[in-house]
Amino acid sequence: MRLRNVKGASERIDASKYIIKDYEKYRGNYKSLFNNDNKICIEIGMGKGDFIKGMSMMYPNVNFIGIEKYDSVMVRAIEKLEDTDIQNLRLIKMDAEGIGNVFVKEIDTIYLNFSDPWPKDRHEKRRLTSSNFLRKYDSLFVGTKHIVFKTDNRKLFEYSIKSFTDYGYKINNISLDLHKDVLINIETEYEKKFSSLGYPIYIIDVIKD
Ligand SMILES: C[S@@+](CC[C@H](N)C(=O)[O-])C[C@H]1O[C@@H](n2cnc3c(N)ncnc32)[C@H](O)[C@@H]1O
Numbered sequence: 626m627r628l629r630n631v632k633g634a635s636e637r638i639d640a641s642k643y644i645i646k647d648y649e650k651y652r653g654n655y656k657s658l659f660n661n662d663n664k665i666c667i668e669i670g671m672g673k674g675d676f677i678k679g680m681s682m683m684y685p686n687v688n689f690i691g692i693e694k695y696d697s698v699m700v701r702a703i704e705k706l707e708d709t710d711i712q713n714l715r716l717i718k719m720d721a722e723g724i725g726n727v728f729v730k731e732i733d734t735i736y737l738n739f740s741d742p743w744p745k746d747r748h749e750k751r752r753l754t755s756s757n758f759l760r761k762y763d764s765l766f767v768g769t770k771h772i773v774f775k776t777d778n779r780k781l782f783e784y785s786i787k788s789f790t791d792y793g794y795k796i797n798n799i800s801l802d803l804h805k806d807v808l809i810n811i812e813t814e815y816e817k818k819f820s821s822l823g824y825p826i827y828i829i830d831v832i833k834d
Pocket of ligand 1: 671672698722815
């Protein structure tokens with residue numbers, strides 16, 4: 626994602642009713658934030674938010690939290706949410722490196738969409754599907770661990786299949802052409818861009834007890 630400084634982004638983010646500012650305070654108690662017992666799903670690296678917004682509107686009985694590390698990107702998501710009142714959606718601006726300090730035993734599903742590939746070997750630990758991150762995700766889940774990952778990047782997809790299965794995840798579902806195989810799908814910004822250029826979209830859904 627190309628990043629430009631956006632003037633006033635930080636202030637606009639802070640002013641949004643969707644943003645959870647003191648996100649470490651709710652650790653273990655996120656249900657109280659939503660004031661219900663519905664399951665909680667997160668998207669890490671939500672970008673400009675089309676997916677998490679679409680999911681929260683399609684599934685009002687599921688709580689969604691989108692996570693993004695850059696102000697300049699998060700502010701675009703906030704703009705798209707202006708004039709909306711979606712009760713089951715919240716956003717956190719943070720680097721997912723520290724995700725273990727935010728949630729514990731309360732997440733149902735982690736969505737990873739078009740994650741940065743970090744192609745150099747020396748940056749492997751930054752990939753959101755690396756064992757470095759899979760280890761961090763372990764303590765977040767309330768029960769069965771469940772991750773859904775989609776991308777247009779074949780190499781990252783192959784890497785991630787190996788990473789998930791080496792770590793003990795089992796494949797629940799997989800497609801090498803999501804748009805041909807699946808009818809219900811909320812598209813992300815990157816997905817719209819790459820599928821319009823003719824690239825197939827890969828998806829894998831994995832679980833671990
Ligand atoms: C390639 S973009 C994809 C955005 C969106 N998911 C989509 O599909 O359109 C990856 C996004 O993940 C965010 N990201 C990458 N690493 C992250 C991390 N460690 N914590 C939080 N966000 C991260 C980036 O800032 C960027 O906005």
